[in-house]
Amino acid sequence: MPLPPQAAAQLLASTPEDSEALFYEALQRADLDRLMALWSDEDEISCVHPGGPRLVGHGAIRxxxxxxxxxGPINAHPERVRKLHSGDMAIHQVLERVQVAGAKGEAQTAWVIASNVYMKTALGWRMxxxxASPGSASDVQELSEGPATLH
Known part of the structure; x- marks a missing residue:
């Protein structure tokens, strides 16, 4: 169930980065309507939460x-974003730093590794x-190949 066009149009995201920023703001505010307005109108949109099943479609995701x-709100902050853009599609690989309440109420940091895919639509970039997969403190370290050419 996507939001009506007038509500979705209020969240015009001119870049994938705009859409991503709005997504994490909606998480941090627990703003369900705003969050759902960021999703594409496609029937096959999907979401996987850490350790959870694949959710397909607006109703299941909502x-x-x-x-x-x-x-309550999800205090998630994107870090170490890697981006791959091609035409009307963008893939962002994100290390999310999530602040959660510990057993004694003190704030603890959890790490989540997420892939966010955005599509360019008539209403801007939509998710x-x-x-998202559970991560660990070791995921803060990143393994990657060096450049193939020397300059």
């Missing part, structure tokens, strides 16, 4: 975030996929 927001 229901899952509604349940999550029932516990088509959010796939």
């Amino acid at each position: 229901s899952a975030f509604e349940t999550l927001f029932g516990h 088509a996929l959010h796939h």
Whole structure:
């Protein structure tokens, strides 16, 4: 169930980075309507939360975030974003730093590795996929190949 066009149009994201910033702001505010307005109108949008099943379609995604927001805002901040843009599609690989309450109420940091896929639509860049996996402190370290050519 996407938002009506007039509501979605209020969240015009002119770049994938704009859409991503709005996504994390909606998480931090537990703003379900704003979050859902960022998703593409495609039927095959999907979302995977850490350790959870694949959710397909607006209804399933909305229901899952509604349940999550029932516990309060999600204090997630994107870090170490790697981007691949090609035409009307953008893929962002993100290391999310999530602040959670520990057993004694003190703030603790959890890490999540996420892939966010965005599509360019008539209403701007919209999310088509959010796939998040549990991470660990060691994921802050990044392994990558060096450049293939020397300059």
